[in-house]
Amino acid sequence: MRDYYEALEELLSKTQTTHQTEDRSLEEAEGYILAEALTVNYDAPMFDNSAMDGYAVCDLNRTEWEIIGVVAAGDDVTATRLEPGQAVRIFTGAGIPANTDSVVPQENTTVTDSRVSVEQALKPSANIRRQGEELKKGDVLVSSHTVISPAAIGLLASQGYASVSCFKPLTLTLFSTGDELLSLTEPLTPGKIYDSNRPMLLSWLKHYAYLKVVNGGVLPDDYDTIKQALHQAAANADIIICSGGASVGDKDYVKQVLDELGTLEHWKLAIKPGKPFAWGNINNRCKVFLLPGNPVASYATTLLMTLPAIKYLAGLSIEKARPQKWKAQADFSIPNNKQGRRDFLRGTLSMTETGVWAAPVKGQGSHMLSGCVNADVLIEVPAHTNVEHGQWIDVYPLSHSF
Numbered sequence: 001m002r003d004y005y006e007a008l009e010e011l012l013s014k015t016q017t018t019h020q021t022e023d024r025s026l027e028e029a030e031g032y033i034l035a036e037a038l039t040v041n042y043d044a045p046m047f048d049n050s051a052m053d054g055y056a057v058c059d060l061n062r063t064e065w066e067i068i069g070v071v072a073a074g075d076d077v078t079a080t081r082l083e084p085g086q087a088v089r090i091f092t093g094a095g096i097p098a099n100t101d102s103v104v105p106q107e108n109t110t111v112t113d114s115r116v117s118v119e120q121a122l123k124p125s126a127n128i129r130r131q132g133e134e135l136k137k138g139d140v141l142v143s144s145h146t147v148i149s150p151a152a153i154g155l156l157a158s159q160g161y162a163s164v165s166c167f168k169p170l171t172l173t174l175f176s177t178g179d180e181l182l183s184l185t186e187p188l189t190p191g192k193i194y195d196s197n198r199p200m201l202l203s204w205l206k207h208y209a210y211l212k213v214v215n216g217g218v219l220p221d222d223y224d225t226i227k228q229a230l231h232q233a234a235a236n237a238d239i240i241i242c243s244g245g246a247s248v249g250d251k252d253y254v255k256q257v258l259d260e261l262g263t264l265e266h267w268k269l270a271i272k273p274g275k276p277f278a279w280g281n282i283n284n285r286c287k288v289f290l291l292p293g294n295p296v297a298s299y300a301t302t303l304l305m306t307l308p309a310i311k312y313l314a315g316l317s318i319e320k321a322r323p324q325k326w327k328a329q330a331d332f333s334i335p336n337n338k339q340g341r342r343d344f345l346r347g348t349l350s351m352t353e354t355g356v357w358a359a360p361v362k363g364q365g366s367h368m369l370s371g372c373v374n375a376d377v378l379i380e381v382p383a384h385t386n387v388e389h390g391q392w393i394d395v396y397p398l399s400h401s402f
């Protein structure tokens with residue numbers, strides 16, 4: 001059996017990032033992956049400006065100044081200059097007139113007629129945002145191989161970027177396999193179950209703007225049908241995911257088909273849930289992932305193995321592609337851990353005055369999807385390793401927007 005971390009690194013090392021890029025307007029770029037590093041076009045702030053509503057004053061050796069005008073955000077102050085003893089009324093974001101020594105917040109001032117005065121001594125340069133104090137022209141603004149977040153959209157807009165180069169989205173076709181599976185439009189009959197993996201994974205993967213997800217439907221446990229479906233899908237898809245049929249049962253044909261159509265690596269992962277996991281490619285181009293059919297195992301291997309590989313393939317940096325990992329304190333103990341596989345328990349997080357605590361939910365079977373619904377994280381328990389109450393442990397957040 002393979003250790004999870006070794007398997008993940010091997011999978012990532014055998015995955016190559018797409019090279020196809022396209023220009024996207026900034027309004028259409030959120031959630032896509034940036035294909036170029038973008039530099040700072042303009043110092044930020046672009047010019048010295050006021051951080052407060054108040055008075056810009058010249059000469060800090062006095063406590064009273066004559067008000068000679070008003071400057072507001074958007075005004076051109078290039079011709080405005082203060083002489084010692086002069087002040088201007090100034091608003092947040094307005095340019096700082098030449099010769100300003102400090103900006104006094106309006107609540108610290110007294111105004112009588114055309115004069116402003118203060119009671120306390122002023123600090124030089126107070127309440128002035130200096131040109132370039134945040135960003136200097138020519139520096140890296142946003143790194144390539146990162147997802148463009150709403151904040152990045154704002155930052156890029158502030159620097160005048162109307163369009164950016166992104167990696168082209170990848171097409172992903174998702175199948176479920178199994179004679180027992182019914183779609184939701186079909187009536188339930190003895191021995192059958194509703195297909196839950198496909199709706200679950202379709203809805204999850206659709207969160208990623210850089211994936212164009214195609215619903216491939218349910219495939220029966222029939223060699224020829226599976227072969228034809230995978231062959232057809234591989235003509236258009238960059239990625240195929242099949243849930244079910246990845247283990248060693250007589251009817252697990254998907255592996256055999258992949259072996260015949262392309263290449264296959266079949267791994268027994270030393271993790272629970274999620275032992276059988278296979279991947280490979282068709283036509284040396286289309287990457288294929290075969291997930292275990294048990295819904296929780298399908299879910300966990302998607303989070304821990306498949307999504308990292310897909311993210312890296314789609315253009316994310318390897319660091320960003322790896323699953324997010326946090327730390328929490330164990331609100332449980334496992335005194336005599338005989339578990340031979342790395343266990344990823346479904347758990348909740350609670351924040352208290354003593355820190356962040358993780359505890360397993362009820363229902364840890366790999367067929368018990370309710371555990372995933374009620375969980376915030378996967379709690380990692382390494383094989384043969386005891387857990388003491390209060391010990392710091394690794395947890396994988398189950399947010400579907402990372």
Ligand code: AMP
Binds near residue numbers: 177178243247249295
């Ligand atoms: P398999 O990996 O095909 O051997 O399936 C393992 C278990 O997962 C069996 O109990 C299947 O019925 C169940 N299973 C497989 N695919 C799905 C699916 N798409 N939705 C719900 N359960 C499934």
Ligand code: MG
Binds near residue numbers: 177178244
């Ligand atoms: Mg099956």
